[in-house]
Amino acid sequence: MRSSFVRLLCRMLVVCMVALPFQANAGLIGTDQVVTAEQALAARGMVSSVVSRADVASQLQSLGLSPETAKDRVAALSDAEVTKLAGQIQNLPAGADGGAILVLILIGVLIWYLVRK
Amino acid sequence: MAAAAALSGCISLPQTEALSGHAPPGLPPRVELEKVPFFEQSDFMCGPASLAMVLNAAGRPASVESLEPQVYLPGRRGSLQAEMLGATRRAGLVAYTLEPKMEALMRELAAGRPAIVLLNLSFRLAPIWHYAVVIGYDTEGEKFIVRSGRKPRDEWSYPFLEYLWKDSGYWAMLALPPGVLPATAREAEFAAAVAALEQAGGKREARESYRALLERWPDSLVGLFGLGNTEYAAGNLAAAEDAFGRATRAHPDAAPAFNNLAQVLFERGRLADAETAARRAVELGGPTRGEASKTLEAILARKAPH
Numbered sequence: 019m020r021s022s023f024v025r026l027l028c029r030m031l032v033v034c035m036v037a038l039p040f041q042a043n044a045g046l047i048g049t050d051q052v053v054t055a056e057q058a059l060a061a062r063g064m065v066s067s068v069v070s071r072a073d074v075a076s077q078l079q080s081l082g083l084s085p086e087t088a089k090d091r092v093a094a095l096s097d098a099e100v101t102k103l104a105g106q107i108q109n110l111p112a113g114a115d116g117g118a119i120l121v122l123i124l125i126g127v128l129i130w131y132l133v134r135k
Numbered sequence: 136m137a138a139a140a141a142l143s144g145c146i147s148l149p150q151t152e153a154l155s156g157h158a159p160p161g162l163p164p165r166v167e168l169e170k171v172p173f174f175e176q177s178d179f180m181c182g183p184a185s186l187a188m189v190l191n192a193a194g195r196p197a198s199v200e201s202l203e204p205q206v207y208l209p210g211r212r213g214s215l216q217a218e219m220l221g222a223t224r225r226a227g228l229v230a231y232t233l234e235p236k237m238e239a240l241m242r243e244l245a246a247g248r249p250a251i252v253l254l255n256l257s258f259r260l261a262p263i264w265h266y267a268v269v270i271g272y273d274t275e276g277e278k279f280i281v282r283s284g285r286k287p288r289d290e291w292s293y294p295f296l297e298y299l300w301k302d303s304g305y306w307a308m309l310a311l312p313p314g315v316l317p318a319t320a321r322e323a324e325f326a327a328a329v330a331a332l333e334q335a336g337g338k339r340e341a342r343e344s345y346r347a348l349l350e351r352w353p354d355s356l357v358g359l360f361g362l363g364n365t366e367y368a369a370g371n372l373a374a375a376e377d378a379f380g381r382a383t384r385a386h387p388d389a390a391p392a393f394n395n396l397a398q399v400l401f402e403r404g405r406l407a408d409a410e411t412a413a414r415r416a417v418e419l420g421g422p423t424r425g426e427a428s429k430t431l432e433a434i435l436a437r438k439a440p441h
Contacts (some may be wrong), residue, residue, distance in 0.1 A: 072216075074416075078208065078311055080210065081208050081209060081210025081211055082208065082209030082210045083208070083209070087204060091205065091206075091218060091221060093219075093335060093336070094205075094218075094222065094224050094225050094335045094336075095217055095218075095220030095221045095331075095335070096220075096327070096330070096331035096334060096335075097334075098327070099217040099220065099221070099331075100217075102217065103215070103217055104426075107208075107211070107215070110216070110217075111187075111213075111215070111216065111217055111253060111255075111262065111264040112208060112211035112212065112213025112214060112215055112264060113181055113182050113213050113214050113216075113219075113253055113264045113265050113266040113305060114179040114180075114181060114182070114211075114212050114213030114214070114263075114264060114265065115178075115179060115181070115213075115256065115263050115264075115265055125256075125295070125298060125299065126295060127296045128146075128298075129292070129295050132146065132294065133292070133294055
C-alpha cells in the first residue's frame with residue numbers, strides 16, 4: 019500500500035516536472051490591461067474594429083452558435099477582447115468541467131504532502 | 136524527502152508563501168458571503184452556473200438556463216473568459232478583472248463581493264478549465280470558501296486554491312452594480328471596464344460608474360470623456376459640455392475631448408466657442424484628426440451665411 023502510494027507520487031512528480039517549468043510571474047499584470055483604456059478612446063474616435071468583430075462572430079458560428087446569437091455576443095465584448103479572441107478561440111481557456119474529481123483528489127494529496135513536509 | 140524537495144522545486148506557490156502567517160492588514164479574520172445563492176452546474180455548465188451566482192448576488196436575476204445561450208460555446212464545450220465578462224455587461228453590470236492576487240480576492244470579499252475564478256483542475260499540459268465562485272476566506276484557518284461544481288460549499292486551503300488558480304494567471308472577475316467602485320479599484324483598469332460596459336450598450340449604467348470613478352480620480356480622462364459621451368447620449372447637453380470642458384482643462388493635449396466639446400457647443404448654438412475648440416482639436420491632430428476637421432467644417436458652414 020505504502021509503496022504504491024510512493025509510486026503514484028513519483029509518477030505525478032514526473033508529470034509536474036515536465037508541465038510546470040514555464041509558469042508565469044504571479045505579480046505581473048498583462049500589458050493589454052494597461053492599454054485597454056487607450057483603445058477605448060480610440061474606439062470612440064471611430065477607429066473601427068468591424069473587421070475583427072466579424073471575424074470573431076464567424077468563428078463563434080463555426081463553434082455552434084446561430085448567426086444572431088454570435089452577433090449579440092460579440093457586441094458585448096470590448097475591442098481589446100475582440101482583438102484577443104480573433105484567431106485564438108480554439109486555444110483560449112474555456113471553463114467547463116467541475117467533475118474532474120479524481121484529478122482534484124490527486125492534486126489535494128500532492129498539496130497536502132508538500133505542506134506537511 | 137528527496138521527492139518532496141524536488142516537488143517543491145517545481146511547484147512554487149508564491150502567494151501562499153507570502154500569506155502564510157501574515158494576514159493582510161485591515162481585513163476581518165473571517166468572511167463568508169452566505170447570501171450568495173448556489174446554482175448547481177450540469178455537465179460543462181460551470182460558466183453559466185458561476186455567472187448566475189454572482190449576477191444574482193449583484194441583484195440581477197439570472198439562471199443557468201438564461202445564461203447558457205450567452206456564454207456557453209458548444210464547439211468548445213465550455214465558456215470563454217471574454218464572454219463571461221460580456222454576459223456580465225449584458226446584465227447591466229461592470230465586469231471587472233481583479234488584480235491577480237489572493238489578497239485582492241480577500242479585500243473584495245470583505246467588501247461583500249463574491250468573485251469568479253478560473254481554475255485548471257489538471258496539469259498544465261492537459262488543462263481542464265473550470266470556473267468557481269469564491270464566497271469567503273478565513274485567515275486563521277488559512278483557507279477560502281467556494282461554491283464549485285456540484286458543491287454548494289467547500290473549503291480550500293491557500294495552497295490548494297493557488298495551485299488550481301495559477302495556470303489562468305490568477306484570473307478573477309467581479310460583477311459590479313452601476314456606481315460601485317471595487318475595493319481594489321485601479322484607475323486605468325476600472326475605467327476600461329466601464330468603457331466596455333458603455334460600448335456594449337449599458338450607457339445609463341456606465342454613466343453612474345463614470346461618476347464613481349471621477350469621485351476617486353477627478354482627472355481621469357476616460358472617466359471625463361465617458362461621462363461626457365453618456366450624458367450626451369442621455370440628451371443632457373449641458374452636463375456633457377461640463378464633462379468635456381473639464382476633460383480639456385485637465386488634459387490640454389487630448390484632441391478627442393476638444394472635438395467632442397466643439398460638437399456639443401455647436402449643438403448648443405455657441406458657434407464661436409465651438410470653433411475655438413474645434414480648431415484646437417485639429418491642431419492637436421493625432422488619430423482623430425479626421426473627425427476634428429469634419430467638426431470644424433460643419434461649424435464654419437453654419438457660420439458662413441451670417
